[in-house]
Amino acid sequence: MSFSLAIVGRPNVGKSTLFNRLVGRKLAIVDDQPGVTRDLRDGEAKLWDLHFTAIDTAGLEDATDDSLPARMRRLTERAVEEADICLFVIDARTGITPTDEVFAEILRKRAKHVILACNKAEGSAGEAGLIEAWGLGLGEPLAISAEHGEGLEDLYAVLLPLSEGFEERAASEAPEVDVDVGDEDEDAPRPITADKPLQIAVVGRPNAGKSTLVNKVLGEERLLTGPEAGITRDAISVGVEWGGVPMRIFDTAGMRKKARVQEKLEKLSVADGLRAVRFAEVVVVLLDAAIPFEVQDLKIADLAEREGRAVVVAVNKWDAETEKQEKLRDMRATFEQVLPQLRGAPLVTISARTGKGLDKLQQAILEAHRVWNRRVTTGQLNRWLEGMVSRHPPPAPQGKRIKLRYMTQAKTRPPGFVVMCSHPDKLPTSYRRYLVNGLREDFDMPGTPIRLTMRSQASQNPYKNKREKNAGALRKHLDKKKK
Template sequence: MFTLAIVGRPNVGKSTLFNRLVGRRLALVDNQPGVTRDLREGSARLGDLRFTVIDTAGLEEATDDSLQGRMRRLTERAVDMADAALFVVDARTGITPADEVFADILRRKGHPVLLAANKAEGRQGEAGMFEAFSLGLGEPVGISAEHGEGMADLAAMLRPLIAEKDVAPAEEAEADIDLEEDDEGEEADWAPTEKRPLKIAVVGRPNAGKSTLINRIIGEERLLTGPEAGITRDSISLNFDWEGVPTRLFDTAGMRKRAKVVEKLEKLSVSDGLRAVKFAEVVVVLLDAEIPFETQDLRIADLAEREGRAVVVAVNKWDLEEHRQEKLAHLKEQFERLLPQLRGAPLVTVSARTGRGLDRLHAAIVKAHETWNRRVPTAALNRWLTGMLEQHPPPAPQGRRIKLRYMTQVKTRPPGFVVMCSHPEAIPESYTRYLVNGLRLDFDMPGTPIRLHLRGQSDSNPYKGRKRAEPSRLRKHTHGRRAD
């Protein structure tokens, strides 16, 4: 499919245009320059045209190993990957010396370059439109990414380029896959003949190595990395094949304690990361081996469990650890003690820098996903329930005997069960935990969230509690009807 890279200086409206083309808010947008740092891909629609669009970091003049220099190299790499580049300038600001430098760089790349003057609505943008001719990239198209103006002109410029790629007709184009889901929790727009990808979100505190780990997994430098904490600003999704399994990885911004999150942009970043957790199937909680199980790590893991996601705990920077056996034993003890709600969930040691342990991580993720989808036959559940009741009958508060009559599984992803019983409100939480722990052990569901609901007869009997009519009145009423 035809691929278009959107490039330009910081804060010229690239992410706003990206969101306009994909038809939804995928990229974070803020007045602060430099919000976008990684490459974000999306399936774009422009009239009858379908193509892939890449949002890039703002082009900086730095060429060293600073953060800005690394962002620039990543953007240039996106231009090399794409079939064409859309160079966006700010019509209200006019052409700057930096625009001229970058226009020259794009010309030397040898790829087709289109020129768009954004924020061209109204008289304020007219002068910048005329100035854009001086860049030597052909006639600029005036657009307003925020208001959607000029999109037809942009489509006219793209059409001949896309035609050369012999793109499939609109009805056969690849469906856009992102965080939009239907009421069932599945992608609403994924073609039914396609195999759905395994969706994995990598979460953790800043500087735990999330982007480095994902780059190592996919085998290429797609995400910006470095020693600075908080490089990733928004959730980036990447589709690839992981050892034969179609996979979709979400890289998320580092999550700090709520009290420390004061900037508007960081709040947006954390919110975007939480959204990725909700739409993932497996959440990899990445810890730093030097300072594992900080309070924020525990909160992140607990969030994933409360959202009902399968959880895998990965301890990064294991290559720097000297006393590995002792440290691993200590980590497992901490895990069991601090996260009892995830008892049995896999804990894997990895090195994002060297790639060691990625095979174990993949195996743990696949197994956790299988467990998350497990369904237990009703007959097996009720035989199991009978044995659990014989081994440890429920208590009889105030002399009221509690009967657990029937059990069935009502959902998967995560496994959810209903037990029909008398006096469900009187069953203590400790007995519920006894049943949940038994389900984990006897049906091999370690670590996955389990939802157990106790339901009384009144929950399903709409006539319970209604006053019954007196026999004499009923006979009189019937007699009257017959007389009529």
């Protein structure tokens, strides 16, 4: 990326719509309700041949106390100071408001470069607002429509000369990197690199401390936090090198019970969080130590398992607990009982506020990722299968004997195994569970989802089809003779 572009302005002027337009995907949640965006979201943007980092910010509020709008404003002001260029967006149909004038003054003092854009300028409705925008003293305003993609060529013309200096700077600062090019196995364990970091999603109920945890890992107040439940709305991804390992962490919105999710905006937030789970490699299920393993916690953990992600359970706010040993013992017993499909998954106690236990959490994440990529050779699997069958032969339902003939690993991430057998549809679930539990214990795969598929391999006569084909040809020949 050659430079960073922060999109700023009042709430509901179309910043997130423009952000989505520039990055080419619907990354940010968009709704008619003002104040949807709260955290900073960045993405790789492209405008013709210009490549840069676009930053979507919360709407600038005229508040300076400790309220949620004031904290959102401080986060946006920090983005203004750190970005190379600020794109100040106003609503051309509404015209210039006193709030726009206040923030124009802030941008003049703090921003390195400011571009003024009048959004919703399609048609004649925005002409008056476009003329008014000259009064802000930020240069010639650009008439754009983020919804319809109009005016982006004018934005390109303004960004192009500014970008040249940033490209020269980026080239001079870029480190030399040795690239190892070799044969790649698509199903082999993926090496974690700066270009392809480890993908982690932090999920849990509202107010469990997800954003606080991510901020502690980053070492800065990058995400909005506070005592209010449900602050996070978008699934925000941030890159970090945690303990020397490149990672990209997704902070997601709190997931409440489905029956309680009524508002459209909350439904969009939850859907965004579910999408983050599907793209993640390791999912950290964050629990509140005061009320762990509620029904919603179990549903979230089960969702991660069904999606085939590696799972780590982290119990937050552990510093507030008094009877730590007894509570931990009870939680481990409960975990094994209510989530048998994740038996052996790491259970780590942490304090996101103080940072205690984060080193153990990082080790648990790396171990879960390693197990998630585990591959076992076919020879090992078939020797193991023979031993499992000799100890406990499969049952014979309705007198039909089930033979387990052959086993191989079909995939990793998560580990998936295929067993060729007779009558796979009659193999009881309990025996499948017996095999899965054996795989976990004997091949050191605790906690990771394991996929076991039973396939039929009925013995067939290789000459059967050929014999039938010859018989049919002979019948046709005799019929012709009769005629």
